[in-house]
Amino acid sequence: MSVLAEALVLVLQPDVLVTVLVASALGIVIGAIPGLTAVMGVALLIPITFFMEPVPAIAAIASLAAMAIFAGDIPGALLRIPGTPASAAYVADSNAMSRAGRPERALGLSMASACIGGIIGVILLMVAAPLLARFATNFSSVEYFWLALLGLSCAAIISTGTPLKGLLSLLFGLWVAMIGIDEVAGQPRYTFGSVELMGGVSFIPAMIGMFAFPEVLRNITARAPIQTPPRMGPVFAGLGRTLIARWHNVLRGGLSGSVIGALPGAGADIAAWVSYAVAKRRSKTPEAFGKGHDEGIIEAGASNNGALSGAWVPTLVFGIPGDSITAIVIGVLYLKGLEPGPIIFIKTPELVYAIFFAFLLANLLLIPFGWAVIRMSRHLLRVPAAYFVPVVLACCIVGSFAINNTAFGVVTMLAFGVVGWLFEENGIPVAPAILGIVLGGMLEFNFVTSMLKSQGDLLVFIERPVGAILAVAVLIVWATPLIKRMRR
């Protein structure tokens, strides 16, 4: 127990606490600005952490990421512009809830489920890190292929519109993911001779474009007088009751998110979509999903924050990053002389536990910070659209620029904005396209390398037990709408 006490002392230093507070505030700002994601925030924070001690450095990253993932729900609920692909899973629900005059409820649910999901993830990280890591190392390219396909299938089937249009949107996203230098053979594809396109289409500008651009247009051309913004009620009213009634959503979301997050390469995005699909499947009222229903928000909201903590499992135990945030973190760990690996648990257990406590702290801080920012966002709703919307557009431009420090990102945003607008116009959901862009590379890469390993034998995809189970799950996802159709 002395290790725990030592760790607690390490975390409760004034400099650590101040760092956590500042990083949390920064995380809120970054997450709430449309177009800035947790990953970008962490990447931008790295140069600053170079001058810090290990514990505050890691604590800063953990709290910034946790805050940013939650804060990504704020523009999602209020403006229908998800802050991150992970928030895109339930943006329809939370925005519908806001429009129905309950923005505080949508955001309160996001906040509470994010907090609980994150804590579930941390607890899992504390008690089962080596066990989970052991499980995760069983995943080879075959299992990753199925996992990517599962996430994509959920997005295509579950999103608004007909599954067929979801599929079309998904295929478009997959094609976009192929633009650039092919990771398998190193050949440029569909680049039309452009060096910028050789780097591929970054999903962040694409996502900002597809979600934010139609919103900007919609608001700037709003001919009808702007509807008086709904009054925001107290954030906590009825929150506890809902969460208790939906306890199984919270728990399932937090657990499944943490486990998916612990798989290297599968992060909060897949976790949120899979959890949303599970929630809809197990719900008594699946028809209410997408129209302002709470179950999806709760389960997917818990899941994406759970995944955030889960991603640290393989990172700390094996030095294999669990997602794009921890991929950046590994560099910082090494720099601080904290070489990830099982040794870190033996050599400096107090540091590891200090990291866990910092995580816990960051997730607990979600409540006060979340509450404050939800209250503040009320003022946002009062600003007339004529002033507000151009500023949102400016944020989108900066976000698109900052992802790769080039104006090409801004051009990408515009191009995808026009595409997203046409999509929405015709009832084609944009979310599957985004997930296609995010996961397309993973899908193709693992498919092709598996085929290379087996020299073309398709049996490789169902030979291993975990692979076979995932294959069945994908089959079920696709068979359900077909069977429903045939019955009709």
Added chain:
Amino acid sequence: MHFVKKGLFAAVASIAALAALAPAKAEYPDRPVTIIVPWGAGGGTDTIIRIFAVGFEEAMGQPINVVNRTGGSGVVGHSAITMGQPDGYTLGACTSEITYFDTIGIADITPGSYDLISRLAIIPAGVTVAADSPYETVSDVIAAAKEGELTSSGSGLGGPWHMAVAGMMKAAGGKADTVRFIPSKGGAPALQDLVSGGISMFTGSPIEARALADAGEVKILAIMSDERSPAFPDVPTLKESGVDWSLTNWFSLCAPKGLPDDVKAKIEAAAKEAHGSAAVQDALAQRGITPLFDGSEAFSSFAGEFSGQANTLLTDLGIAK
């Protein structure tokens, strides 16, 4: 409009503060210098450059901005460096890819496209297998590779760790493509695949494999450097096993072609000073990276040599255009 007023005030206040801090104009360098890193934040190249930048900032007396321009297996960032102004305010972190982009036909970039300042660090290749693999020494692996169907991974197709295994097999009397190479997106995913049983060996750097070796999940059988590494005193070199082959990947500081001589000399001197500082040396060593500073001339001739070697291997592999 309450929040707008607040924002305006904050903005004006911070600009005033900045203006007060602005340094007096002087000769080069009189404003911040940007270093373009063609790889992601937190990766090997990025870490080395950021460690170096801390010392470099002091030696140059100007802030150093490290900027990541990722994508396209490094093509995007490397071409961004060539397109920068050769005024000393845009520098880059060139990696071994510059020696073969042209060979494999994805971009007309060669070491000649840059003013090469110096190598900053090197990491050797190695041979690593899963803990439950039947091979105990690198000779076992090579013997099995010659008859059986072994696979290897660690980098992209034609990348440094692909050349490592190809060169090893050639030196051991096999053919360059005897071991089938499965491309991967870097060391970590390749190691994951190794542990899960997807491939038979990892030919990336032992440094990348250290955490897994400590966990008892993998065995490091050999290191492809000329001498044993102080970080792995028990791991034999390939040469000790009778295979005359070594390959070390390297990271460098470079600039767009056409720097004025005095600026180049100033950068090289400052880089040397920064690189030699205890802070930079210690931080690199802690990461298991071997620091190296060879200066502009030695580096340029080395790059030419490496280029030729890469060209031969990639032609053997059939990847060269």
Added chain:
Amino acid sequence: MSPATPFPLMRLNDRLIGVLAILAGLAVMSGTFGFREIPGQQFGSAFFPRILAVAMILAGLAQIWAGIQTGGRGAWFALSDVLHGRGAIQSLCVVLAVVGWVVIAPMLGFIATTALMIAALSVVAGARAVRALAVGIAMSCLLFVIFAVVLRVPLPRGPIEGLLT
């Protein structure tokens, strides 16, 4: 369908969406014939795009079939009359604003360009000019502080930024 579609500009018939998907599939397929094959590698750059192209064509056929099933006769597409209205001009201004930013920012620098863009768009959307300019200047400075100063993003530099740092 999503509850809040933007104002209608061009609504395509379901059958036309299917046709477009098939054309896209064919285009993706034809693109793969230009990819170089790597000797000794069975599955190269063209392998996955071809699978995708076939999937696109099949999904397009299904979409056409679905369009016919739901009695989707009528016009292939409908252009909205909004194209002639104020909304169209405003939308065009948004697009032009982004294009303008990309073109002008490298010359004028981030702060001036962004301030002008915000102000101009606000006026287009019906805001008062003076107030719009104030908001533009304040917000662009704020964004500059957050990104260029705190987070060290190399935003486009112009005369104003040159004075500051």
